Amino acid sequence: xxxxxxxxxxxxxxxxxxxxxxxxxxxxxxxxxxxxxxxxxxxxxxxxxxxxxxxxxxxxxxxxxxxxxxxxxxxxxxxxxxxxxxxxxxxxxxxxxxxxxxxxxxxxxxxxxxxxxxxxxxxxxxxxxxxxxxxxxxxxxxxxxxxxxxxxxxxxxxxxxxxxxxxxxxxxxxxxxxxxxxxxxxxxxxxxxxxxxxxxxxxxxxxxxxxxxxxxxxxxxxxxxxxxxxxxxxxxxxxxxxxxxxxxxxxxxxxxxxxxxxxxxxxxxxxxxxxxxxxxxxxxxxxxxxxxxxxxxxxxxxxxxxxxxxxxxxxxxxxxxxxxxxxxxxxxxxxxxxxxxxxxxxxxxxxxxxxxxxxxxxxxxxxxxxxxxxxxxxxxxxxxxxxxxxxxxxxxxxxxxxxxxxxxxxxxxxxxxxxxxxxxxxxxxxxxxxxxxxxxxxxxxxxxxxxxxxxxxxxxxxxxxxxxxxxxxxxxxxxxx
Amino acid sequence: xxxxxxxxxxxxxxxxxxxxxxxxxxxxxxxxxxxxxxxxxxxxxxxxxxxxxxxxxxxxxxxxxxxxxxxxxxxxxxxxxxxxxxxxxxxxxxxxxxxxxxxxxxxxxxxxxxxxxxxxxxxxxxxxxxxxxxxxx
Amino acid sequence: xxxxxxxxxxxxxxxxxxxxxxxxxxxxxxxxxxxxxxxxxxxxxxxxxxxxxxxxxxxxxxxxxxxxxxxxxxxxxxxxxxxxxxxxxxxxxxxxxxxxxxxxxxxxxxxxxxxxxxxxxxxxxxxxxxxxxxxxxxxxxxxxxxxxxxxxxxxxxxxxxxxxxxxxxxxxxxxxxxxxxxxxxxxxxxxxxxxxxxxxxxxxxxxxxxxxxxxxxxxxxxxxxxxxxxxxxxxxxxxxxxxxxxxxxxxxxxxxxxxxxxxxxxxxxxxxxxxxxxxxxxxxxxxxxxxxxxxxxxxxxxxxxxxxx
Ligand code: SF4
Ligand code: SF4
Ligand code: SF4
Ligand code: FES
Numbered sequence: 034x035x036x037x038x039x040x041x042x043x044x045x046x047x048x049x050x051x052x053x054x055x056x057x058x059x060x061x062x063x064x065x066x067x068x069x070x071x072x073x074x075x076x077x078x079x080x081x082x083x084x085x086x087x088x089x090x091x092x093x094x095x096x097x098x099x100x101x102x103x104x105x106x107x108x109x110x111x112x113x114x115x116x117x118x119x120x121x122x123x124x125x126x127x128x129x130x131x132x133x134x135x136x137x138x139x140x141x142x143x144x145x146x147x148x149x150x151x152x153x154x155x156x157x158x159x160x161x162x163x164x165x166x167x168x169x170x171x172x173x174x175x176x177x178x179x180x181x182x183x184x185x186x187x188x189x190x191x192x193x194x195x196x197x198x199x200x201x202x203x204x205x206x207x208x209x210x211x212x213x214x215x216x217x218x219x220x221x222x223x224x225x226x227x228x229x230x231x232x233x234x235x236x237x238x239x240x241x242x243x244x245x246x247x248x249x250x251x252x253x254x255x256x257x258x259x260x261x262x263x264x265x266x267x268x269x270x271x272x273x274x275x276x277x278x279x280x281x282x283x284x285x286x287x288x289x290x291x292x293x294x295x296x297x298x299x300x301x302x303x304x305x306x307x308x309x310x311x312x313x314x315x316x317x318x319x320x321x322x323x324x325x326x327x328x329x330x331x332x333x334x335x336x337x338x339x340x341x342x343x344x345x346x347x348x349x350x351x352x353x354x355x356x357x358x359x360x361x362x363x364x365x366x367x368x369x370x371x372x373x374x375x376x377x378x379x380x381x382x383x384x385x386x387x388x389x390x391x392x393x394x395x396x397x398x399x400x401x402x403x404x405x406x407x408x409x410x411x412x413x414x415x416x417x418x419x420x421x422x423x424x425x426x427x428x429x430x431x432x433x434x435x436x437x438x439x440x441x442x443x444x445x446x447x448x449x450x451x452x453x454x455x456x457x458x459x460x461x462x463x464x465x466x467x468x469x470x471x472x473x474x475x476x477x478x479x480x481x482x483x484x485x486x487x488x489x490x491x492x493x494x495x496x497x498x499x500x501x502x503x504x505x506x507x508x509x510x511x512x513x514x
Numbered sequence: 515x516x517x518x519x520x521x522x523x524x525x526x527x528x529x530x531x532x533x534x535x536x537x538x539x540x541x542x543x544x545x546x547x548x549x550x551x552x553x554x555x556x557x558x559x560x561x562x563x564x565x566x567x568x569x570x571x572x573x574x575x576x577x578x579x580x581x582x583x584x585x586x587x588x589x590x591x592x593x594x595x596x597x598x599x600x601x602x603x604x605x606x607x608x609x610x611x612x613x614x615x616x617x618x619x620x621x622x623x624x625x626x627x628x629x630x631x632x633x634x635x636x637x638x639x640x641x642x643x644x645x646x647x648x649x650x651x
Numbered sequence: 652x653x654x655x656x657x658x659x660x661x662x663x664x665x666x667x668x669x670x671x672x673x674x675x676x677x678x679x680x681x682x683x684x685x686x687x688x689x690x691x692x693x694x695x696x697x698x699x700x701x702x703x704x705x706x707x708x709x710x711x712x713x714x715x716x717x718x719x720x721x722x723x724x725x726x727x728x729x730x731x732x733x734x735x736x737x738x739x740x741x742x743x744x745x746x747x748x749x750x751x752x753x754x755x756x757x758x759x760x761x762x763x764x765x766x767x768x769x770x771x772x773x774x775x776x777x778x779x780x781x782x783x784x785x786x787x788x789x790x791x792x793x794x795x796x797x798x799x800x801x802x803x804x805x806x807x808x809x810x811x812x813x814x815x816x817x818x819x820x821x822x823x824x825x826x827x828x829x830x831x832x833x834x835x836x837x838x839x840x841x842x843x844x845x846x847x848x849x850x851x852x853x854x855x856x857x858x859x860x861x862x863x864x865x866x867x868x869x870x871x872x873x874x875x876x877x878x879x880x881x882x883x884x885x886x887x888x889x890x891x892x893x894x895x896x897x898x899x900x901x902x903x904x905x906x907x908x909x910x911x912x913x914x915x916x917x918x919x920x921x922x923x924x925x926x927x928x929x930x931x932x933x934x935x936x937x938x939x940x941x942x943x944x945x946x947x948x949x950x951x952x953x954x955x956x957x958x959x960x
Contacts, residue, residue, distance in 0.1 A: 041698050041708075042691045078756040081939055085857035089907055090946075093753040096666015096810060114857075144672065144693070162694035164682055175679060182675035193902030195673070196666045196810045197909070200902040203857045208902040209864045396864050402857050430855070431938060467701040474695075563925040564918065598928035605934060606924055609941050 035063075040470050043067070043477055052473060054456050060463025065456035067449050067477065076435045084113055084404075084426045085203050091422065092197045094439070097140070099197050100133035100188075101415030101440070102422070104271065109422040110203035112290070112409030113430070114402035121395035122205025127271040128387040129191055129198070130413065131380040134270060135225055136184040137416045138377040142232065143177045146370065146478045150240045154247075154475055155468035173235070180228045187221050190214050205399025212394050219388045226381035233351060233374040241371060250458065252366040252451035252476030254322055255280050257311055257329035258338045259443060261414045262286065266341030268348075268379065270414040276339040277311055277329065282362050284339060285313070289412035292421055296438070299446075308446045309438060320446050322454050331418025331443035332480055333372035338362035343375075345382035351375045366451050369479040404430025415440040417480075444480045451476040521575035521641040523549045525634070526565065528558045530588040531623045532580035538627030546631040547638045550578075557581070558619075559592025563603045566617060567610065571649045576616045576641035578634070583621040593621070613644055654824055657713035658690040658744075659734055661727040662754045662793060663720030666810040667745035668692045673813040681817065684824050688713050698730075712737045715823055719744040721751045721950055722794040735800040740823060743796045744816070746809040750911045751950025753809070755793040758953040759942055795950035804829050807887060809909035809947055814892040836913055837883035837890070837897045837906045842868040849930045851878030853937075860903045868896060874905045876930060880937065882908035885922035885944065911948050918952065920944035 035058050041051035055063040075094055079087060088106040092099035104126055111118060118126070144163045148156070152165050167174040185195040192200035192208060200207045210218075241248065257280050261273040277295055278284040287295060297312035310318040310327030319326035329335075338361055343349040352375055359368060387393055408425045418440030425434035455476040459469045527533040533554045539546060555561055558581025566577045579600060581593040600619040607614050618637055622630050660668065672678065688711040689696045698708040708729065716738025722728050735741055746752040796802050806815050815830075822829050833840075850872065860879060862871040875881040883897065887910040890898045899906050912919045923944045927934045937943055945952045 038702065039699055077760060078942070082942075083855060083857075083938060085855060086907075090753060090756075093664050093666070093809065096664035096669050099664070099666060110857075140669070140672065162687070164687065164694075167679070167682065175676070178672075178679060179676060182673060185673045185675075189898075189901075193900070193904065194898040196669060198902075199899050199904040199907070202859070202904075207859060207904050211865050399859055404855070404857075430857075465702070470702060471695065563921045563928075567918065567921050595929055598931065599925060602924040602928040602934045606921060606940065609920065 038465070038470070040474060043474055052452060052456075052477075054460070054473075056460070056463060060461070062453070062457045062460050065449075065453045065473070067445075067452055076437060079435045080432055082432050084110055084424055084430050084432050085402075087422075087424065087432065088201055088203070089197075089199050091437075094437070096196050098133070098137055098415045098417065098440075100129055101413055101420050103198050103201050104130055105411045105413045105415070105420045105422040107201035107203060107411065108272075108413065109409045109411030109424050110402075112411060113405075113407045113424055113426050114203050114409075115405070115407065116204045116400050116402050118205035119395070119397045119400060120392045121209065122398045122400075123272075124387055124390060124393050125191065125206040125208075125210060125398060126201050128384060128393065129188060129201070130271050131384040131387065132184050132187050132191070132225075134380040134416055135229070135377060135384070136181055136188075138373050138380070139177055139181050139184070139228070139232075141416075142236075142370065142373060142377075143174070146475075149471070149475050149478065150244060150370075154472045161471070176228060176231075180225055183221050184225060187218055190218060202399060204402045207399065209396045209398050210394050215388055215394050219385070222381065222384045222388055226378075226385060229374075229378045229381040230347070233378055236371070236374055244367070247472075248365055248367040251472065252455045252479065253364065254325065254328075254366065254447060254450045254454055255364050256325060256447050256450075257314075258335035258362055259311075259329050259331050259419050260336035260339040261289075261412070261419065262340050263344075267344040268336060268340035268342070270336075270376075270380070270383075272413070275412070275419065277313065278335075278339050278362060279314065280362070280364075289419075289421065290410035292410070292412070292423075292438070298438075298442075306442060306445050308449075309443050310446065318446075320450050320453075322450050322457075325446070325450060328446045328450065329443065330447045330480075331440055332369060332416070333376050334363065334366075334369045335418065336414060337372040337375055343379055345379055345386065347382055348375055348379035351378060366447075366476060366479050404428065408434075417441045418443045441480070448477055448480050451479070519642060519645060521549050521638060521646070522573065523551065523576040523578060523634075523638060523641060524569045524574045525550050525552045525578040525580060526555050526558070526561050527552055527580045527622070528582060528588075528592070529554055529556050531582035531586060532558070532621075532630070534624035535580075535622040535626045535630045538624065539630045540627075542627050544628050544631035546634040549638045549641075550634050557587065557589050557592035558596035559587065559589060559594075561596060561599065563599055563606070566603050567606065570607070570612050570616060570647060571610060573647070573650060575644070575647045575650070576618075576637060578637050579617070579619045580622045580630075580633075581619070583623055586623065611648055615640055615644060616647065653684055653686040654715060655688050655711070655713040656685045656690070656715050656717070657688050657710055657734065657738055658692070658717040658719075659710070659730055660691065661718065661720030661730070661748075662723035662752075663745075663747055664753075665692065667719040667747070670745075670810040670813055671816055674817045675813065677817055681820050681824070685715075685820070708733060710734060710737045714739050715820070716741045717744045718742070718748050718796050720747045721754055722790060722796065722799050723754065724789050728790065728794075728799055731796060731799045740803045741796075741800070742804045742806060742819065743802045744806050745811050746807050746909055746911050746947045748796045749805045749807045750948035751793045751795050751953075752947050755795075755949030755953060756942055756946065758792045758949045793950055798950060805832065807832070807911040808890055812890060812892045815889065833888040835888045837886045837888050837910065838873075840888045840891055840895050841873070841883055841897055841900055841906075842895075843871050843873045843900065844869060845873040845876060847876075847930060849876050849878060849932050851876075853880065853927070853932045853934075854878040856880060856905065860905075862903050868900065871903070874900070874903075875926070875932075878932065879905050880927075880943075881905035882919070882923060882944070882946075884926035885913060885917070885919040886910050887913055907946060908944070909947050919948055920952075 038054040054065045057063045091102045091106045148161045188195035192198045258278040263269045263273045274286045295313040298307040299318045316326045406428045411422045421438040423436040455473045587593040699705045743749045883906040886908045924934045
């Protein structure tokens with residue numbers, strides 16, 4: 034009997050989405066889609082605002098990764114004004130980024146996605162959540178809550194406000210770090226590192242081995258990847274070149290302000306969210322799970338795949354072990370969780386390295402800026418993937434044009450593909466229950482998507498490009514405005 | 515409408531000069547339109563823009579703000595402040611969809627009873643031209 | 652018996668939910684005393700039944716309901732009504748829910764302009780032969796929760812503070828009334844030095860404040876008097892929590908008004924224009940006054956600018 038299943042809302046992710054699964058007469062999956070059901074329209078109402086206000090407005094796109102928006106925006110402002118922040122300014126920004134990453138990765142692993150692994154995907158829904166985790170593993174939960182809270186307090190020390198901060202300004206950072214504050218933070222960073230080390234050891238022992246079968250079969254797809262690396266190929270989350278990797282592992286590096294040469298966005302009528310794809314590969318766009326075209330992924334697994342190495346010792350050792358097990362690029366979707374824990378470790382090490390850097394307490398944290406008519410692109414790696422802010426201003430420094438591509442948007446196509454794969458492999462002959470449906474959702478959670486981020490827009494005026502494909506996936510028409 | 519439109523105008527007069535001026539106009543029986551409701555404030559400098567906007571969005575058709583002549587303010591600089599605020603008020607009126615001409619700042623001394631009557635007459639005419647406040651329905 | 656808690660989020664960023672987690676260790680105690688019956692960010696209760704087969708969306712009955720985010724779609728509206736129906740005590744969490752928040756900046760655009768964009772996104776419908784009804788339609792503007800259903804308490808701020816959330820929840824658990832919102836402005840909690848006179852003309856906000864690094868904030872001149880637009884005078888106090896000092900000021904940055912207007916009825920634009928002119932600054936220089944001063948309170952206060960008659 035043909036019918037439509039709706040999972041709404043998709044839970045334990047950030048923001049709003051639902052899954053619509055269409056079953057055919059035989060009770061098998063015809064189509065499965067993730068519908069993004071919200072819009073807020075940031076690109077519209079940012080126009081006309083003084084560009085220096087952008088780093089304060091855009092974090093409201095997402096309260097889970099406000100720092101990523103804050104920093105991408107501040108970097109776009111630097112570019113608009115044509116300035117480079119002094120070393121202390123840049124390092125304070127990067128330090129905040131690393132602390133915010135820890136907070137976020139801990140949140141996702143333990144609070145949002147963790148319940149699936151710690152309690153099992155089939156556990157009753159009423160306990161399959163952080164409170165269930167709290168009861169199952171009270172000591173771990175307590176430690177997690179404590180360290181997360183400590184990270185928030187560290188950000189307050191650095192920037193006054195942990196969520197929706199304002200300290201990254203065009204040209205640098207508003208608040209120098211005193212030596213006393215640095216010493217306090219340094220101790221806290223040690224504690225965070227301990228939790229990071231514990232987390233990955235804990236997961237390697239108790240979580241991943243148990244679910245290796247699931248990892249190898251659920252939501253598996255083959256795609257390319259995008260991430261940021263330094264000139265020497267080392268992982269970096271604050272600044273560097275973009276690296277676009279094909280499914281087979283070949284790659285190309287390019288400066289992020291050239292992103293429009295490499296990426297285009299596709300629109301589908303059933304989602305408010307666009308589908309970016311690698312236009313540079315010249316194969317068009319298709320979400321066919323067996324032979325996708327132009328599809329690449331972002332976020333933790335992508336970054337771990339594209340980088341040549343990690344320049345902090347503990348995280349690099351983990352990376353080498355990971356590569357030995359899963360190769361490069363690793364394609365299994367649930368490995369996002371594993372990659373996330375490697376990044377957690379990197380960020381703890383990186384925070385310590387930055388706090389030990391004598392530059393960090395320099396009083397020179399910002400340079401003067403003067404408005405001009407210009408375009409500026411800022412890019413950072415948000416926890417959810419490559420984040421691009423692209424502004425144009427008039428001679429007074431008022432915003433005339435905005436384009437934003439957020440981390441989750443890059444993963445729109447792969448998420449849809451993973452869900453399709455998961456639904457098709459799990460739902461057969463009309464048989465399904467809530468455990469099955471939750472497992473479908475798990476394939477979404479792996480990407481740690483943030484649909485708050487993704488739905489910041491009400492289709493802006495710019496560069497909307499519409500590709501129309503015929504039934505065999507051939508491009509028949511392209512509309513652009 | 516059969517009757518002629520009689521606007522409702524709020525006059526905010528400072529205690530030391532303008533209110534005395536309005537008083538004098540009354541005592542000396544200078545004729546001025548009945549449209550006016552006088553509110554005594556201690557100084558024009560204490561009239562918050564909110565007061566004016568509130569009046570205009572809650573039923574008044576016009577607001578007249580009166581203070582001592584520059585240099586004469588009982589509190590030294592109140593009326594300079596009032597002048598700056600009046601500019602701010604004028605700037606904001608269009609944001610509320612209110613015509614700028616519904617608001618006016620005037621200096622009236624305690625001796626200027628006749629002038630007060632004259633100002634009120636003129637301002638009433640001006641507001642009459644505009645008709646009822648867009649907030650009055 | 653544990654109190655039952657339901658939470659929903661509408662046009663949000665998720666920051667207010669993260670704020671709940673930022674309560675820190677006291678959160679663990681609170682969690683022991685509540686039973687969360689619906690909260691998409693943390694638990695898997697679904698709206699249309701666990702396997703998605705119900706026709707009507709439903710939320711279980713709860714003692715306390717929290718809503719973050721303003722109303723942006725017809726579905727939010729329905730959910731707000733459902734929350735009101737099922738929750739004995741309903742709290743608007745964060746400035747988005749209280750006053751519309753940043754997303755309500757969109758209210759300065761006319762409905763037509765916004766809808767045009769949205770419908771254009773659906774033009775492909777015919778071409779691909781797919782229904783648009785898998786996605787909800789947008790409301791004509793962003794509404795604060797209380798514009799749609801009555802609300803029992805407000806916790807403003809963008810985001811609000813962990814302390815405020817914790818205190819509210821603890822009060823409710825103890826059956827006590829919620830602590831009242833601060834009845835003063837951010838300036839009242841700001842330690843900077845004020846002389847009621849600007850020492851500079853109005854500057855753009857990319858210019859940094861003058862301060863002595865490491866010296867206490869009491870030695871810094873009020874930012875507004877330094878010519879840096881600060882929304883402190885027209886913004887409700889409370890963001891500093893138990894420490895007091897407003898959060899942005901701690902980073903030598905001006906307040907941008909995230910705690911919303913001083914009172915339910917106040918008009919932040921008028922208050923700010925008054926404050927600017929009182930210390931001798933020229934308010935003409937502010938671009939897009941209405942949106943700047945109502946950055947967080949656009950729900951009932953921002954409209955497309957009326958055309959001149
Ligand atoms: S009030 Fe601020 S933090 Fe809370 S949901 Fe709205 S934008 Fe996010
Ligand atoms: S205007 Fe700003 S800096 Fe000045 S006292 Fe108020 S909050 Fe503090
Ligand atoms: S200082 Fe103002 S903008 Fe900053 S957190 Fe406090 S209320 Fe919000
Ligand atoms: S007392 Fe008359 S204006 Fe100040």
